[in-house]
Amino acid sequence: MIYKENLQYVVIGKFSYGMPKIRKLKKLILKQCELKGGCNIRLLGNHYVLIRAEIMENYVNLLSNPSFYLTHRQYSYPMRTFKWDPMFDPEEETTKTITCIYFPSLPQISL
Template sequence: MNILENLQLVVVGKFSYGAPDIYELRSSIPNLCGIIGGVRLDIFLINILMRFDRMEDYIKILSKTSYYIIAKDGFAYQMSPFIYDVNFKASEETTKATTWISFPDLSLTFFVKEVLFSLASVVGKPL
Protein backbone atom coordinates (compact mmCIF):
# COMPACT_ATOMS: atom_id res chain seq x y z
CA MET A 1 0.00 0.00 0.00
CA ASN A 2 2.81 2.46 0.81
CA ILE A 3 4.35 1.94 -2.64
CA LEU A 4 1.03 2.66 -4.35
CA GLU A 5 0.70 5.91 -2.38
CA ASN A 6 4.39 6.80 -2.94
CA LEU A 7 4.96 6.65 0.83
CA GLN A 8 7.75 4.05 0.99
CA LEU A 9 10.38 6.51 2.36
CA VAL A 10 8.11 8.27 4.84
CA VAL A 11 8.71 8.67 8.56
CA VAL A 12 6.29 10.09 11.11
CA GLY A 13 7.92 12.40 13.64
CA LYS A 14 5.83 12.04 16.78
CA PHE A 15 5.94 14.80 19.39
CA SER A 16 4.75 13.92 22.87
CA TYR A 17 4.42 17.37 24.44
CA GLY A 18 3.89 19.99 21.76
CA ALA A 19 6.05 20.83 18.77
CA PRO A 20 7.88 23.81 17.33
CA ASP A 21 6.51 25.74 14.38
CA ILE A 22 6.57 23.78 11.08
CA TYR A 23 8.77 26.44 9.45
CA GLU A 24 11.30 26.07 12.25
CA LEU A 25 11.22 22.28 11.87
CA ARG A 26 11.86 22.54 8.12
CA SER A 27 15.12 24.36 8.78
CA SER A 28 16.30 22.48 11.88
CA ILE A 29 15.55 18.80 11.15
CA PRO A 30 17.82 18.37 8.09
CA ASN A 31 20.77 19.89 10.00
CA LEU A 32 20.08 18.10 13.29
CA CYS A 33 19.63 14.68 11.68
CA GLY A 34 22.39 14.97 9.07
CA ILE A 35 20.07 14.65 6.08
CA ILE A 36 22.04 14.74 2.81
CA GLY A 37 19.25 14.49 0.23
CA GLY A 38 15.92 16.22 0.04
CA VAL A 39 13.24 15.94 2.70
CA ARG A 40 9.72 17.33 2.60
CA LEU A 41 8.03 18.05 5.92
CA ASP A 42 4.27 18.34 6.29
CA ILE A 43 1.94 18.46 9.27
CA PHE A 44 0.26 15.11 9.94
CA LEU A 45 -2.47 15.64 12.57
CA ILE A 46 -0.39 16.62 15.64
CA ASN A 47 2.83 15.14 14.24
CA ILE A 48 4.99 15.71 11.17
CA LEU A 49 5.35 13.60 8.06
CA MET A 50 8.86 13.47 6.58
CA ARG A 51 9.24 12.30 2.96
CA PHE A 52 12.81 11.43 2.04
CA ASP A 53 14.43 11.33 -1.40
CA ARG A 54 17.19 8.92 -0.34
CA MET A 55 17.07 5.55 1.41
CA GLU A 56 20.23 6.48 3.37
CA ASP A 57 18.49 9.44 5.00
CA TYR A 58 15.41 7.32 5.75
CA ILE A 59 17.54 4.72 7.52
CA LYS A 60 19.64 7.37 9.28
CA ILE A 61 16.65 9.05 10.91
CA LEU A 62 15.21 5.71 12.03
CA SER A 63 18.52 4.68 13.60
CA LYS A 64 17.89 6.80 16.71
CA THR A 65 14.93 6.40 19.05
CA SER A 66 14.48 10.13 19.64
CA TYR A 67 15.74 13.57 18.72
CA TYR A 68 15.67 16.74 20.81
CA ILE A 69 14.89 19.85 18.82
CA ILE A 70 15.80 23.15 20.48
CA ALA A 71 13.32 25.76 19.30
CA LYS A 72 13.66 29.53 19.16
CA ASP A 73 11.50 29.77 22.28
CA GLY A 74 14.26 27.95 24.20
CA PHE A 75 12.32 24.74 24.81
CA ALA A 76 13.60 21.30 23.80
CA TYR A 77 10.95 19.22 22.03
CA GLN A 78 11.33 15.45 21.86
CA MET A 79 10.56 13.85 18.50
CA SER A 80 10.41 10.09 18.04
CA PRO A 81 10.62 8.73 14.47
CA PHE A 82 8.29 5.93 13.37
CA ILE A 83 7.79 4.16 10.06
CA TYR A 84 4.58 5.33 8.45
CA ASP A 85 1.93 2.78 7.61
CA VAL A 86 -1.78 3.08 6.88
CA ASN A 87 -2.70 1.82 10.36
CA PHE A 88 -0.79 4.60 12.17
CA LYS A 89 -2.98 6.42 14.69
CA ALA A 90 -1.63 9.69 16.05
CA SER A 91 -3.81 9.49 19.16
CA GLU A 92 -2.39 6.11 20.24
CA GLU A 93 1.04 5.08 21.43
CA THR A 94 2.76 2.86 18.91
CA THR A 95 3.31 -0.83 19.55
CA LYS A 96 5.99 -1.17 16.89
CA ALA A 97 9.73 -0.73 17.23
CA THR A 98 12.58 -0.56 14.74
CA THR A 99 15.24 -3.22 15.29
CA TRP A 100 18.55 -3.91 13.61
CA ILE A 101 19.45 -7.52 12.83
CA SER A 102 22.91 -8.86 12.11
CA PHE A 103 23.86 -12.21 10.69
CA PRO A 104 27.40 -12.96 11.87
CA ASP A 105 29.33 -15.54 9.85
CA LEU A 106 26.70 -15.56 7.11
CA SER A 107 28.16 -16.94 3.89
CA LEU A 108 28.65 -14.43 1.08
CA THR A 109 26.37 -16.59 -1.05
CA PHE A 110 23.40 -15.37 1.02
CA PHE A 111 24.15 -11.64 0.72
CA VAL A 112 21.35 -11.11 -1.77
CA LYS A 113 18.45 -8.78 -0.96
CA GLU A 114 15.80 -11.49 -1.34
CA VAL A 115 17.62 -13.93 0.96
CA LEU A 116 18.38 -11.29 3.61
CA PHE A 117 14.77 -10.09 3.60
CA SER A 118 13.55 -13.67 3.88
CA LEU A 119 15.77 -14.28 6.91
CA ALA A 120 14.80 -10.97 8.53
CA SER A 121 11.07 -11.52 7.96
CA VAL A 122 11.11 -14.08 10.77
CA VAL A 123 11.36 -11.12 13.18
CA GLY A 124 9.11 -8.67 11.34
CA LYS A 125 8.73 -6.62 8.17
CA PRO A 126 12.22 -5.78 6.82
CA LEU A 127 13.08 -2.40 5.32
Protein backbone atom coordinates in the same frame (compact mmCIF):
# COMPACT_ATOMS: atom_id res chain seq x y z
CA MET B 1 0.36 1.64 -4.04
CA ILE B 2 3.23 2.52 -1.67
CA TYR B 3 5.70 2.82 -4.55
CA LYS B 4 3.20 4.56 -6.82
CA GLU B 5 2.55 7.24 -4.20
CA ASN B 6 6.27 7.43 -3.30
CA LEU B 7 5.66 6.33 0.29
CA GLN B 8 8.46 3.77 0.63
CA TYR B 9 10.72 6.22 2.55
CA VAL B 10 8.14 7.73 4.89
CA VAL B 11 8.83 8.17 8.60
CA ILE B 12 6.56 9.45 11.35
CA GLY B 13 8.01 11.84 13.92
CA LYS B 14 6.26 12.04 17.28
CA PHE B 15 6.62 14.99 19.64
CA SER B 16 5.23 14.18 23.09
CA TYR B 17 6.09 17.52 24.70
CA GLY B 18 5.24 20.13 22.09
CA MET B 19 7.06 21.22 18.95
CA PRO B 20 8.07 24.40 17.12
CA LYS B 21 5.95 25.90 14.36
CA ILE B 22 6.05 23.87 11.13
CA ARG B 23 8.13 26.43 9.21
CA LYS B 24 10.92 26.30 11.78
CA LEU B 25 10.47 22.56 12.32
CA LYS B 26 11.24 21.81 8.67
CA LYS B 27 14.58 23.60 8.94
CA LEU B 28 15.41 22.00 12.29
CA ILE B 29 14.72 18.47 11.07
CA LEU B 30 16.83 18.91 7.94
CA LYS B 31 19.78 20.38 9.83
CA GLN B 32 19.75 18.65 13.21
CA CYS B 33 18.83 15.19 11.91
CA GLU B 34 21.66 15.61 9.38
CA LEU B 35 19.50 14.85 6.34
CA LYS B 36 21.13 15.12 2.93
CA GLY B 37 19.14 16.32 -0.04
CA GLY B 38 15.51 17.15 0.39
CA CYS B 39 12.53 15.78 2.18
CA ASN B 40 8.88 16.68 2.47
CA ILE B 41 7.59 17.40 5.99
CA ARG B 42 3.89 17.76 6.84
CA LEU B 43 1.85 17.97 10.03
CA LEU B 44 -0.26 14.95 10.95
CA GLY B 45 -2.08 16.26 13.98
CA ASN B 46 -1.07 17.79 17.28
CA HIS B 47 2.00 15.67 17.98
CA TYR B 48 2.99 14.06 14.68
CA VAL B 49 4.83 14.99 11.50
CA LEU B 50 5.15 12.94 8.34
CA ILE B 51 8.66 13.00 6.88
CA ARG B 52 8.96 11.78 3.29
CA ALA B 53 12.66 11.26 2.59
CA GLU B 54 13.81 11.49 -1.02
CA ILE B 55 16.75 9.13 -0.56
CA MET B 56 17.15 5.88 1.32
CA GLU B 57 20.13 7.20 3.32
CA ASN B 58 17.89 9.76 5.04
CA TYR B 59 15.23 7.14 5.69
CA VAL B 60 17.76 4.82 7.34
CA ASN B 61 19.25 7.71 9.34
CA LEU B 62 15.84 8.69 10.72
CA LEU B 63 14.99 5.14 11.74
CA SER B 64 18.46 4.29 13.10
CA ASN B 65 18.17 6.70 16.02
CA PRO B 66 15.52 6.07 18.69
CA SER B 67 15.04 9.81 19.15
CA PHE B 68 16.31 13.18 18.07
CA TYR B 69 16.47 16.29 20.23
CA LEU B 70 15.65 19.33 18.11
CA THR B 71 16.93 22.48 19.77
CA HIS B 72 15.28 25.82 19.09
CA ARG B 73 16.07 28.86 21.19
CA GLN B 74 16.32 27.64 24.81
CA TYR B 75 14.10 24.57 24.32
CA SER B 76 14.91 21.01 23.28
CA TYR B 77 12.08 19.07 21.64
CA PRO B 78 12.44 15.26 21.72
CA MET B 79 11.19 13.59 18.54
CA ARG B 80 10.79 9.82 18.33
CA THR B 81 10.74 8.31 14.87
CA PHE B 82 9.10 5.18 13.55
CA LYS B 83 8.25 3.64 10.22
CA TRP B 84 5.05 4.82 8.59
CA ASP B 85 2.31 2.22 8.30
CA PRO B 86 -0.80 2.52 6.08
CA MET B 87 -2.90 1.76 9.18
CA PHE B 88 -1.34 4.64 11.15
CA ASP B 89 -3.89 6.64 13.11
CA PRO B 90 -2.65 9.78 14.91
CA GLU B 91 -5.48 9.39 17.43
CA GLU B 92 -4.11 6.04 18.70
CA GLU B 93 -0.97 5.55 20.76
CA THR B 94 2.05 4.11 18.94
CA THR B 95 2.56 0.40 19.59
CA LYS B 96 5.59 -0.30 17.38
CA THR B 97 9.25 0.56 17.78
CA ILE B 98 12.52 -0.45 16.14
CA THR B 99 15.08 -2.23 18.31
CA CYS B 100 18.63 -3.30 17.62
CA ILE B 101 19.71 -6.45 19.48
CA TYR B 102 23.36 -7.40 19.67
CA PHE B 103 24.66 -10.84 20.78
CA PRO B 104 28.45 -10.51 21.13
CA SER B 105 28.98 -14.18 22.08
CA LEU B 106 27.37 -15.69 18.98
CA PRO B 107 29.80 -16.89 16.32
CA GLN B 108 29.64 -15.23 12.91
CA ILE B 109 28.11 -17.40 10.17
CA SER B 110 29.33 -17.27 6.59
CA LEU B 111 26.88 -18.03 3.83
